[in-house]
Amino acid sequence: MPAKRPNNPARELLFGDLWEYDPAPETAPAHIAPRYDLFINGQFTAPKSKKWFDSISPGNEQKVSEIALANEADVNAAFAAATAAFSKWSKTSGAERGKYLYRIARLLQDRAREFAVAETIDGGKPIRESRDFDVPVAAAHFFYHAGWADKLAYAAPGRTLAPLGVVGQIIPWNFPLLMLAWKIAPALACGNTVILKPAETTSVTAMKFCSILQDAGLPPGVVNIVTGAGDTGTNIIHHPAAAKIAFTGSTAIGKFIQRTLAGTDKRLTLELGGKAANIVFEDAPIDQAVEGIVNGIFFNQGHVCCAGSRLLVQESVADEVLRKLKMRLRHLRVGDPLDKNTDIGAINSRKQLEKIQELVKSGVQEGAEIHQPACKLPKRGFYFAPTLFSNVSLSHRIAREEIFGPVLSILTFRTPEEAVEKANNTPYGLSAGVWTDKGSRILKMSTELKAGVVWANTYNKFDPASPFGGYKESGFGREGGKQGLLDYAQIV
């Protein structure tokens, strides 16, 4: 029997900087070229625009590489190559198409470390995440979809699948290589050819990926990668040869694309923003929930469309959860993305940092209570300390708008009905989290939450076999699994 303790809370051990970690930088070479051309028809091709733009590392604001700026003529050339390649690729047997995808998966695994370092340098995410999550899951997506290529008829009972044609794909900057894999793998498995545009701040791994396509011997024109900003994307959307547009990014741009495509009969899938509720009931395992909340909002600096950015805590445990969260925040290490001990890396761009700062300011102004741990941010680069807001009400901007940064808004509820009501009180519907010990409550909550993905007693888990995508203004269509495959094919 333990000795009787005096009636006061256990004291916390505080070591301050007594045992500070030494820097542990990842030093493997990233093999980033000083300049990248476009990848059209299997070849690196100088842009007809004759223009390149700088890609900088958000970790230290240093120039990483020069990226080609594709204009309309370049996009046209990419579509010409993809259209020419389609006639043969769509008739290539599923088994053969699958073999190319298997090769791509294996070659990506071979070069996983190099790709992880490049991803972290270019995008700012912690090396721990690009090494353990982005790159291996990207390879897994190719491996998974490789196996579908000769089994498509099984995905649509009673029917079979036929390819759509040339697919235009536009991806965001938060998971550059992984989003590329989510887009390209199912498209190719179904026999389509692809024009893909990475986000302008994160093109490096997409261009490095082109060398894998060459090494895999993928027929020219099956995958074409054009780089640039919004204008390049607009050229893709408008191109008459596009049978489908697949977009991942903000809800505002998604709506613009849907409006733009009106009347064209092009297919469209959208994976847009979110403002997910992460709901903690009083019977939840609180310590595990705290870890889940931290992973839910601080994973990838909060640059996650499905981030658990609205914490809904049952009133009876709200103080305990906030106290434990504040303590946990003190142990998060913010800094050099290439350091293997870093938990929170760099914000992807100055523009994004300013958006986060602006929304955080609005939170303070609207009367929410801000909590930030004391932490030293690097002098150069774009960084933001992990931030909690308590006393948040549903009308605050920080509870309604997608912040896309390491900022958590905490609200409380009393009954499950109130939790559902608050969770669903948003135009978004991408994801939600539920923490409770009660199985029947998980299933009930999962049914009532209007969200495409529900994580119960876990958060931010992804898998190629698991369909991902939103309800309401978080978009339509799914990526991954049998359901995602159907969005890249006609059911005939």
Added chain:
Amino acid sequence: MTRLPITKTPKCFVGGAFIRSESGRVYEHKDSAGAFVCNIPLCTRKDLRNAVEAAAKAGPGWAKRSAYNRGQILYRIAEMLESRADELAAALSLTNPNSAAASREVRAAIDRTVHYAGWTDKYESLLGSVNPVSTPHFNFTVMEPMGVIGILAPEEAPLLSLLSMILPAITSGNTVIALASHSQPYPSILLGEILAVSDLPGGVVNLFTGTRTDILPTMATHAHLRAVYAAANKSERTEIQQGAAEHVKRTVFLPSEKTIDWFADDAQGLYQIRHFLEPKTTWHPVGI
């Protein structure tokens, strides 16, 4: 002395009740010989909004019904259609004097209803999945109804096409608001009367009549409609899609440039139901 028969005032079926248009307007319905038949409500966007409200109210309850129960209710609709088959055929014959074609359409509409009655407890096992993720989680995808679906039915096959568009949506627990054929509205009036006695909860199917120009813009932009299912020409599709973009609404189109064979087997089935489903994926750790 011959007795003067009582003629029926056509009313729309909204929220389980029979309504005239809130606008107080009607349009003349004439038969193929040009003789006056009746006045049809000329519904407006206000009626549409009321219908959406009724459909939204009915939605959660309908979605919560067991699949077996929804199946039995759809089957009951077929029973009620069969019992009024002659009347439906007569209604179709008003605008199309070919009585053989009218009877054929009624039979097809009844059989279509029975077809979907059998789907309510089966589509989930074919479209949903348990997903073999590589982490220790139990991961499964269920197919959920979207919510309220707006339907613009075509002019032709006014009974069969209308039912063929409504049934796949309500099979999975969606509720619908549907604008019937403008030139051949009378079958939709009868359909409302039949649905009213079919154990179908009020508000699950809301039918109204009027012109597309009055209804289409509001149907495209209404925030509480989760999807629009429309037989539409190119300019209508453009307008609907532009409006739908305001709230990222799903759209499913039947282009009117292509002739649809409403009698064909592929005018019904699993993939029509799938249009109005949202896959929801749930993760849970496996452990003790």
